[in-house]
Amino acid sequence: xxxxxxxxxxxxxxxxxxxxxxxxxxxxxxxxxxxxxxxxxxxxxxxxxxxxxxxxxxxxxxxxxxxxxxxxxxxxxxxxxxxxxxxxxxxxxxxxxxxxxxxxxxxxxxxxxxxxxxxxxxxxxxxxxxxxxxxxxxxxxxxxxxxxxxxxxxxxxxxxxxxxxxxxxxxxxxxxxxxxxxxxxxxxxxxxxxxxxxxxxxxxxxxxxxxxxxx
Amino acid sequence: xxxxxxxxxxxxxxxxxxxxxxxxxxxxxxxxxxxxxxxxxxxxxxxxxxxxxxxxxxxxxxxxxxxxxxxxxxxxxxxxxxxxxxxxxxxxxxxxxxxxxxxxxxxxxxxxxxxxxxxxxxxxxxxxxxxxxxxxxxxxxxxxxxxxxxxxxxxxxxxxxxxxxxxxxxxxxxxxxxxxxxxxxxxxxxxxxxxxxxxxxxxxxxxxxxxxxxx
Amino acid sequence: xxxxxxxxxxxxxxxxxxxxxxxxxxxxxxxxxxxxxxxxxxxxxxxxxxxxxxxxxxxxxxxxxxxxxxxxxxxxxxxxxxxxxxxxxxxxxxxxxxxxxxxxxxxxxxxxxxxxxxxxxxxxxxxxxxxxxxxxxxxxxxxxxxxxxxxxxxxxxxxxxxxxxxxxxxxxxxxxxxxxxxxxxxxxxxxxxxxxxxxxxxxxxxxxxxxxxxx
Amino acid sequence: xxxxxxxxxxxxxxxxxxxxxxxxxxxxxxxxxxxxxxxxxxxxxxxxxxxxxxxxxxxxxxxxxxxxxxxxxxxxxxxxxxxxxxxxxxxxxxxxxxxxxxxxxxxxxxxxxxxxxxxxxxxxxxxxxxxxxxxxxxxxxxxxxxxxxxxxxxxxxxxxxxxxxxxxxxxxxxxxxxxxxxxxxxxxxxxxxxxxxxxxxxxxxxxxxxxxxxx
DNA sequence: TCGTAAGCGAGACGGTACGTCGAGTCTTGCT
DNA sequence: AGCAAGACTCGACGTACCGTCTCGCTTACGA
Numbered sequence: 001x002x003x004x005x006x007x008x009x010x011x012x013x014x015x016x017x018x019x020x021x022x023x024x025x026x027x028x029x030x031x032x033x034x035x036x037x038x039x040x041x042x043x044x045x046x047x048x049x050x051x052x053x054x055x056x057x058x059x060x061x062x063x064x065x066x067x068x069x070x071x072x073x074x075x076x077x078x079x080x081x082x083x084x085x086x087x088x089x090x091x092x093x094x095x096x097x098x099x100x101x102x103x104x105x106x107x108x109x110x111x112x113x114x115x116x117x118x119x120x121x122x123x124x125x126x127x128x129x130x131x132x133x134x135x136x137x138x139x140x141x142x143x144x145x146x147x148x149x150x151x152x153x154x155x156x157x158x159x160x161x162x163x164x165x166x167x168x169x170x171x172x173x174x175x176x177x178x179x180x181x182x183x184x185x186x187x188x189x190x191x192x193x194x195x196x197x198x199x200x201x202x203x204x205x206x207x208x209x210x211x212x213x214x215x
Numbered sequence: 216x217x218x219x220x221x222x223x224x225x226x227x228x229x230x231x232x233x234x235x236x237x238x239x240x241x242x243x244x245x246x247x248x249x250x251x252x253x254x255x256x257x258x259x260x261x262x263x264x265x266x267x268x269x270x271x272x273x274x275x276x277x278x279x280x281x282x283x284x285x286x287x288x289x290x291x292x293x294x295x296x297x298x299x300x301x302x303x304x305x306x307x308x309x310x311x312x313x314x315x316x317x318x319x320x321x322x323x324x325x326x327x328x329x330x331x332x333x334x335x336x337x338x339x340x341x342x343x344x345x346x347x348x349x350x351x352x353x354x355x356x357x358x359x360x361x362x363x364x365x366x367x368x369x370x371x372x373x374x375x376x377x378x379x380x381x382x383x384x385x386x387x388x389x390x391x392x393x394x395x396x397x398x399x400x401x402x403x404x405x406x407x408x409x410x411x412x413x414x415x416x417x418x419x420x421x422x423x424x425x426x427x428x429x430x
Numbered sequence: 431x432x433x434x435x436x437x438x439x440x441x442x443x444x445x446x447x448x449x450x451x452x453x454x455x456x457x458x459x460x461x462x463x464x465x466x467x468x469x470x471x472x473x474x475x476x477x478x479x480x481x482x483x484x485x486x487x488x489x490x491x492x493x494x495x496x497x498x499x500x501x502x503x504x505x506x507x508x509x510x511x512x513x514x515x516x517x518x519x520x521x522x523x524x525x526x527x528x529x530x531x532x533x534x535x536x537x538x539x540x541x542x543x544x545x546x547x548x549x550x551x552x553x554x555x556x557x558x559x560x561x562x563x564x565x566x567x568x569x570x571x572x573x574x575x576x577x578x579x580x581x582x583x584x585x586x587x588x589x590x591x592x593x594x595x596x597x598x599x600x601x602x603x604x605x606x607x608x609x610x611x612x613x614x615x616x617x618x619x620x621x622x623x624x625x626x627x628x629x630x631x632x633x634x635x636x637x638x639x640x641x642x643x644x645x
Numbered sequence: 646x647x648x649x650x651x652x653x654x655x656x657x658x659x660x661x662x663x664x665x666x667x668x669x670x671x672x673x674x675x676x677x678x679x680x681x682x683x684x685x686x687x688x689x690x691x692x693x694x695x696x697x698x699x700x701x702x703x704x705x706x707x708x709x710x711x712x713x714x715x716x717x718x719x720x721x722x723x724x725x726x727x728x729x730x731x732x733x734x735x736x737x738x739x740x741x742x743x744x745x746x747x748x749x750x751x752x753x754x755x756x757x758x759x760x761x762x763x764x765x766x767x768x769x770x771x772x773x774x775x776x777x778x779x780x781x782x783x784x785x786x787x788x789x790x791x792x793x794x795x796x797x798x799x800x801x802x803x804x805x806x807x808x809x810x811x812x813x814x815x816x817x818x819x820x821x822x823x824x825x826x827x828x829x830x831x832x833x834x835x836x837x838x839x840x841x842x843x844x845x846x847x848x849x850x851x852x853x854x855x856x857x858x859x860x
Numbered sequence: 861t862c863g864t865a866a867g868c869g870a871g872a873c874g875g876t877a878c879g880t881c882g883a884g885t886c887t888t889g890c891t
Numbered sequence: 892a893g894c895a896a897g898a899c900t901c902g903a904c905g906t907a908c909c910g911t912c913t914c915g916c917t918t919a920c921g922a
Contacts, residue, residue, distance in 0.1 A: 030897030031887040037899080053350025055270065060877055069900045074879065102427075124349035130404040131346025134339035135268025140407040147405045158426075168428050175398065175417055176426050181405070182397015183390065189345040189404055190362045190396070192355040202390055210425025211373075211391050212317075213383050245866025246918045252868080275908055284869045289910065460871030461913045467873075483780025485700065490903055499874040504905065532857075554779035560834040561776025564769035565698025570837040577835045588856075598858050605828060605847055606856050611835070612827015613820065619775040619834055620792045620826070622785040632820055640855025641803075641821050642747075643813050675892020676891070682894080705882055714895045719884065 033076070040066040041073055045087040050121045054084060054128030081132065081139045088125050089146040091116075096153055102161035106180055106204045109153050114184065114195045127189060151177055179207050248291070255281040256288055260302040265336045269299060269343030296347065296354045303340045304361045306331075311368055317376035321395055321419045324368050329399065329410045342404060366392055395422050463506070470496040471503055475517040479551045484514060484558030511562065511569045518555045519576040521546075526583055532591035536610055536634045539583050544614065544625045557619060581607055610637050678721075685711040686718055690732040694766045699729060699773030726777065730787045733770050736761075741798055747806035751825055751849045754798050759829065759840045772834060796822055825852045 044065035048057050059080050063070045077083040094116060097108040117123035126147075133140040154177040161167050167176075183203050187193045259280035263272050274295050278285045292298040309331060312323040332338040345362075348355040369392040376382050382391075398418050402408040474495035478487050489510050493500045507513040524546060527538040547553040560577075563570040584607040591597050597606070613633050617623045689710035693702050704725050708715045722728040739761060742753040762768040771792075778785040799822040806812050812821070828848050832838045 028889075029895075030889095031899075033898065034887095053347075055347060056350065058877060059879085063900095067900085069902090070879080071881085071901090072899065075898080079879090127342075127349055127404070128346040131343040132268070132270060133407045134342055135271065144407060151401075151405065166428070167426055171421070171426060172417060175414075175421055178398035178401045179394060179418075179421060179426065182399075182401050183393035184397075185400035185404055186366075186393045186397050189342070189348075189400055190366060192348045192359060199390075202387060203394075206386070206390055206394060206425075207422075208425055208427045210421075210423055210427075210429075211382055211386060211394065212423045212425075213381070214425075214429060244920070245864080246868075246920095248867065249918095273908060274910085278869090282869080284867095284871085285910080286870095286912085287868065290867080294910085458915075459869080460915095461873075463872060464913095483777075485777060486780065488903060489905085493874090497874080499872095499876095500905075501875090501907090502873065505872075509905090557772075557779055557834070558776040561773040562698075562700060563834075563837045564772055565701065574837060581831075581835060596858070597856055601851070601856060602847060605844075605851055608828035608831045609824060609848075609851060609856065612829075612831050613823035614827075615830035615834055616796075616823045616827050619772070619830055620796065622778045622789060629820075632817060633824075636816070636820055636824060636855075637852075638855055638857045640851075640853055640857075640859075641812055641816060641824065642853045642855075643811070644855075644859060676894075678893065703882060704884085708895090712895080714897085715884080716886085716896095717894065720893080724884085 034072075037066070037068050037072055038076065041068055041076070041083070042087045042090060044068075045083055046091075046121055049084065049087065049125050053124055057084065059083070081129075081136065082142055084125065084129065085139065085142045085146065088121060088129075091120050091122060093149060094153065096156055098157075098160065100164075102157065102164075102166045103204060103208060105157045105160075106154070106208075107200050109157060110180065110184070110200045110204065111197050113150075113181075114197050114200065117184075117188070117195055123188070123195070130189075151181060154180060176207075180204060249287075252281070252283050252287055253291065256283055256291070256298070257302045257305060259283075260298055261306075261336055264299065264302065264340050269340055272299065274298070296344075296351065297357055299340065299344065300354070300357045300361065303336055303344075306335050306337060308364060309368065311371055313372075313375065315379075317372065317379075317381045318419060318423060320372045320375075321369070321423075322415050324372060325395065325399070325415045325419065326412050328365075328396075329412050329415065332399075332403070332410050338403070338410070345404075366396060369395060391422075395419060464502075467496070467498050467502055468506065471498055471506070471513070472517045472520060474498075475513055476521075476551055479514065479517065479555050483554055487514070489513070511559075511566065512572055514555060515559065515569065515572045515576065518551055518559075521550050521552060523579060524583065526586055528587075528590065530594075532587065532594075532596045533634060533638060535587045535590075536584070536638075537630050539587060540610065540614070540630045540634065541627050543580075543611075544627050544630065547614075547618070547625055553618070553625070560619070581611060584610060606637075610634060679717075682711070682713050682717055683721065686713055686721070686728070687732045687735060689713075690728055691736075691766055694729065694732065694770050699770055702729065704728070726774075726781065726784045727787055729770065729774065730784070730791065733766055733774075734791045736765050736767060738794060739798065741801055743802075743805065745809075747802065747809075747811045748849060748853060750802045750805075751799070751853075752845050754802060755825065755829070755845045755849065756842050758795075758826075759842050759845065762829075762833070762840055768833070768840070775834075796826060799825060821852075825849060 041062060044062045045057070048061055048065060052061075057080060059070060059073055062068075062080075062083070063073055066073075073083065077086070094109070094112045097105045097112075099105055099108070117126075129139065129143055133143065155173055158167065158171070158173040158176050162169055162171070162173070180203065183199065184195060187195055187199070256277060259277045260272070263276055263280060267276075272295060274285060274288055277283075277295075277298070278288055281288075288298065292301065309324070309327045312320045312327075314320055314323070332341075341362075344354065344358050348358065370388055373382065373386070373388045373391050377384055377386070377388070395418065398414065399410060402410060402414070471492060474492045475487070478491055478495060482491075487510060489500060489503055492498075492510075492513070493503055496503075503513065507516065524539070524542045527535045527542070529535055529538070547556075556577075559569065559573050563573065585603055588597065588601070588603045588606050592599060592601070592603070610633065613629065614625060617625060617629070686707060689707045690702070693706055693710060697706075702725060704715060704718055707713075707725075707728070708718055711718075718728065722731065739754070739757045742750045742757070744750055744753070762771075774784065774788055778788065800818055803812065803816070803818045803821050807814060807816070807818070825848065828844065829840060832840060832844070
């Protein structure tokens with residue numbers, strides 16, 4: 001993924017911000033919204049997410065931590081959900097790895113992937129948000145692009161591999177991406193397990209070669 | 216999975232019930248707990264979970280729906296979390312499919328798997344609970360056996376396949392199970408996507424044969 | 431006014447309490463309302479009224495001072511208005527003075543009257559409440575009996591004077607009562623003035639003899 | 646009351662206006678204050694006072710109604726209190742009635758008095774303001790001259806009557822004025838009652854002749 | 861058979877957070 | 892400068908649930 005696209009992909013809420021502010025017609029009148037406050041709120045949100053988790057996060061707490069009135073938060077986000085989405089969609093994405101080998105690129109990228117989940121709020125926030133999707137279609141729409149952006153690097157790796165002829169042209173690339181990311185998802189959601197980088201090599205090896213004996 | 220084990224696996228709270236009731240010394244004294252109320256609570260919980268989702272579920276609402284006092288709920292479960300866990304761990308598990316073929320068994324079981332997620336509260340409740348694990352170790356302990364039970368059939372299928380020699384003996388069976396379940400987890404959590412049974416065949420085929428060209 | 435009647439007159443909210451609690455059907459079920467909390471709330475209300483006045487009184491403040499949850503207040507009173515009404519309607523009324531002389535009884539009673547306004551929250555609370563009546567008919571209904579009770583002793587004094595023949599039988603007693611209480615009301619509301627007991631004698635003398643020269 | 650005195654009496658806030666504007670040093674610099682806006686604010690205030698009453702009046706609402714920024718209001722008045730005082734002190738006063746008879750002049754003036762209370766915001770606003778006096782000395786100072794101006798005509802009537810010899814020279818004129826205005830004050834504050842012009846005649850008659858039997 | 865110990869529905873309790881509103885202040889760009 | 896607009900922080904509003912606590916009442920057991 002290249003920088004420009006990444007920015008676009010992981011921060012879609014930026015464009016959304018004006019849209020989400022219903023009452024706003026012209027942005028030219030009145031005192032402009034404080035960019036400082038905006039950032040303080042997002043920072044406080046991420047900090048608290050890391051500390052207490054999504055469900056124990058309160059708008060009241062964020063306001064206090066950010067040194068901001070509650071109304072300033074509600075003026076921008078209708079509830080804690082889109083706030084959290086925007087906060088964590090601002091987390092850094094990761095760059096493409098392109099060393100010319102499917103296996104190597106996958107392993108390298110997965111390691112970064114795990115690293116991101118382990119070292120940022122992603123690992124705890126993402127499951128929380130995911131859990132809300134089923135009953136909150138609005139949220140669902142908001143997270144979708146963020147989630148897609150996270151999978152994107154894998155899609156690119158497979159596309160390059162196909163171009164190089166490493167994989168058959170009739171392999172469903174989305175499915176392939178899901179296959180390598182899948183065990184991580186399972187670990188994260190089904191087991192409570194920690195994401196160790198040691199799981200990467202065997203995982204990629206198995207996904208590439210297949211479970212069946214090769215004959 | 217055989218019936219007895221399933222019961223044990225999916226209803227661990229049963230054993231917990233007595234433990235959680237601190238004041239209880241002898242089980243013989245006083246009025247016994249109403250099994251009727253117990254069931255009404257679980258039913259109401261499942262119904263509400265389906266309607267409003269996990270995070271909008273309130274103990275107050277469950278009590279009202281079940282025609283029960285709040286204390287009667289708190290006497291049995293310490294909070295809504297274990298309540299929900301027990302409620303949905305009571306959902307039916309599924310039996311082993313054993314037709315002697317790895318591919319066939321996997322596909323059949325996966326289809327049942329998807330069916331269960333689509334037709335019960337599982338599909339919406341599980342993600343909700345999973346999302347809470349990160350910040351709630353107690354819950355984590357409670358869902359673990361339930362989650363494991365859901366993966367168990369796949370482990371058995373692979374064990375039988377290994378015994379038959381369909382797969383190499385050095386394949387990590389847990390990893391293999393994660394590989395086939397993975398894309399479902401990804402669809403459920405990362406995409407907001409619906410779980411279509413049509414995804415089963417390509418998924419199993421790819422996982423078994425591997426992503427790389429066979430040569 | 432005799433003790434029994436006074437109690438009934440100045441504490442009409444007591445009877446009203448059940449009525450004002452709309453949701454309540456039977457008082458027999460559930461945990462009974464805490465009389466302790468009730469009293470603590472009224473006490474806190476009176477204390478705060480004296481300290482900060484009616485308009486600066488907040489339900490939040492009362493709750494805090496009383497060591498009570500806000501809901502416990504709102505369960506009993508729909509807003510701060512009826513709360514304040516009940517709080518101050520619980521202030522002690524005063525007993526009849528009956529020494530057999532119109533002039534003496536009036537003066538004595540007026541002095542007690544002023545005393546009450548000066549030494550309790552009455553002097554500050556009553557004007558506040560009165561000021562709200564115009565735009566709050568519900569409140570108006572609530573204070574009416576309380577206000578009437580305060581005027582009642584004067585009505586009785588005049589009734590006895592009429593019975594003794596001190597005043598003509600065609601004097602409108604209500605009007606006469608208003609005449610002697612009037613200057614106090616004027617002082618309280620139109621001037622910001624303090625209510626000095628020294629105003630009593632000239633006032634009663636003038637009201638009894640009339641402003642015109644007697645001839 | 647003559648025009649000049651009325652203006653001074655009922656619009657004391659005019660003098661205050663400059664004082665309250667702290668930043669103002671020279672009146673010659675910058676854009677002059679809009680007299681239009683000033684009037685619009687006072688009009689909106691009176692209109693809203695009549696509609697929703699004093700305590701439900703908000704500066705925000707006034708600004709909106711007047712098509713004015715909140716700052717423009719706060720630049721002139723420090724809070725809603727002095728604003729309201731000024732707004733209603735601009736209500737018309739009433740002219741002296743001088744027909745040479747104490748009884749006639751009093752009755753005529755009282756009728757106008759009641760008329761004013763019934764037909765303008767006075768009847769609802771005055772009690773509200775009065776209620777705030779006890780806990781707001783600043784306000785108290787502001788209303789005092791306004792309130793005094795309202796009583797002034799009665800003082801003049803009695804002065805003329807004394808000059809004519811209708812009343813004894815040792816009658817306390819302030820007290821006499823309070824006596825005739827008193828029952829109106831009582832009706833307004835103690836009872837929620839409406840001010841009917843029919844109460845005027847009996848009231849004046851009783852006040853003049855006295856409550857006691859003449860003999 | 862009867863007391864006693866617990867469970868029961870109901871609902872009040874002290875709290876915490878909700879999302880809204882208004883207070884009074886502070887920028888904007890324009891007049 | 893003043894102006895309309897509208898953001899800002901702050902704090903109270905009245906509501907909803909939390910998890911705990913009485914109430915007056917079953918209900919079953921064991922003395």
